[in-house]
Amino acid sequence: MGRETLDTRAFLLKSTPYGESDRILSLFTEARGKLSAIALGARRSRKRFGGSLEPFALLQARLALRPSTDLARLELAEVLEPNLGVSKQLVSMGQAGAALELCRELLAPDQPEPRLFRALESYLRALDVRGPSLSRMVGLELCALEVSGLHPRLGECGVCGKPVPPRRAARFDPARGGVVCRSDGGGPITLSGRALEGLRALAAGRDAELAEGDAKNAADALRALTEWHLGRQLKGAAFLRQISD
Amino acid sequence: MxxxxxxxxxxxxxxxxxxxxxxxxxxxxxxxxxxxxxxxxxRVHPCARCGNYTEEEACAICTDERRDAGVVCVVGTVQDLMAIERTGRFPGRYHVLGALLAPLDGVGPEDLPIPALLERIGDGVREVVVATPPTVEGEATALYLAQALKGSNRTACVRVTRIASGVQYGGDLEYADQVTLGRALDGRREIE
Missing domain, CATH: 1.20.5 (Single alpha-helices involved in coiled-coils or other helix-helix interfaces)
Structure with a gap:
């Protein structure tokens, strides 16, 4: 079998220097999900890829896929949407970085996830135009958890299955995948009634704008859930905490 | 071998x-x-004042009385300092951070020697030129430094500037990529 060429829209999730002149990239492609690729000469010369190998931009990428290796070769990358506004605010950069990290960590290789791709595209576009929003970040986190099969249980207790009353605060246990009622031991995080309602609305695909405090409450719970599944801390969350201190 | x-x-x-x-x-x-x-x-170690490499306690730039101590250029690495020195256009002194904020890698302000910089800037410095590279890491560092300098009583009056970025001198606009050209337009200035 020969070499296959893939033309697809993509986001750069991570770029690591390789050797003297190359970069190893992790890309979230629309057509094939997460792929690794080498960008030959990307560090030595900017003629070929220009400013396209900086994160946050939506790219049109051409990749040479080789059957002998999981590492594709990036042949062309053109910026479709630069999202330059993201780099104008530190919090926007932190939230965008956290979103890319979440995709990098939760996506399985070579598995298209068009819904998450569209969600990331809208999220970065909104960051570019409207600035940072913890509420929108929570929406993206929920989407990433859902497509990776890790969506939290929000409507009923994760142990006994008893429905959680609406608009009431609940205990959230990352280790048991969602809300857990008090009689089953509860959990280390308290989700306010409004935060829980907001999370349910977002999980059901409805538009919901959470107030800052509720969005932070919801984001903390989702981050704890993600970190529990990954078995390590998310770097983007640590960065956001440091810049907001 | x-x-x-x-x-x-x-x-x-x-x-x-x-x-x-x-x-x-x-x-x-x-x-x-x-x-x-x-x-x-x-024998070679970082300069106690600016972080440049030197064999003495303070480097040749910090001890040069002809340099303007009121203007400090903040760079990420000593290699960047040397690149600016090669231009022969900067009369002031330097501060080498040794690292840049990295939103994607979790490198935050706590990982950078920002307090040492703030301490130094309070002493008669009029302008801080942030010369971090035009990358996400460089931009994040520049934004944070500007916030930190403006937010501190000792340094609030200091002018904070950023080196320009955009199309290459002698380059062709037709071949400039969208990000570079967009940034050049964002950073346009009036012709005097």
Whole structure:
């Protein structure tokens, strides 16, 4: 079998220097999900890829896929949407970085996830135009958890299955995948009634704008859930905490 | 050859060529080279004021009375400092951070020597030129430094500037990528 060429829209999730002149990239492609690729000469010369190998931009990428290796070769990358506004605010950069990290960590290789791709595209576009929003970040986190099969249980207790009353605060246990009622031991995080309602609305695909405090409450719970599944801390969350201190 | 091959830019074949060159080179030269390499980390260290490399307590730039101490250029690495020095256009002094904020890698302000910079800037500095690279890391660092300097009583009056970025001198607009050209337009200035 020969070499296959893939033309697809993509986001750069991570770029690591390789050797003297190359970069190893992790890309979230629309057509094939997460792929690794080498960008030959990307560090030595900017003629070929220009400013396209900086994160946050939506790219049109051409990749040479080789059957002998999981590492594709990036042949062309053109910026479709630069999202330059993201780099104008530190919090926007932190939230965008956290979103890319979440995709990098939760996506399985070579598995298209068009819904998450569209969600990331809208999220970065909104960051570019409207600035940072913890509420929108929570929406993206929920989407990433859902497509990776890790969506939290929000409507009923994760142990006994008893429905959680609406608009009431609940205990959230990352280790048991969602809300857990008090009689089953509860959990280390308290989700306010409004935060829980907001999370349910977002999980059901409805538009919901959470107030800052509720969005932070919801984001903390989702981050704890993600970190529990990954078995390590998310770097983007640590960065956001440091810049907001 | 194994050790030479670990040097940047040196592959297996170049390591072999260097090894054969050293085998045939005059003994004095090989001894002097070996001595210099072994003394390098003992004698050369970061300048106590700015972080540039020096054999003294303070580097040649910090002790040069002809340099303008009221203007400090903040760079990420000593290599960046040297690049700016090569232009011959900067009359002030430097501050080398040694690292940049990295939103994607979790490198935050706590990981950078920001307090040392703020401490230094309070002493008669009029302007801080942030010369971090035009990358996400460089932009994040520049934004944070500007916030930190404006937010501190001691440094709130200091002018904070950012080096310009955009199309390459002698370059062709037709071939400039969208990000570079967009940034050039964002940073346009009036013709005097």
């Amino acid at each position: 194994r050790l030479l091959g670990r040097l940047p830019g040196v592959g297996e074949r170049t390591a072999q060529r260097l090894a054969f060159f050293l085998l045939r080179a005059p003994r004095d030269y090989v001894t002097a080279l070996g001595g210099s390499i072994s003394e390098l980390q003992e």
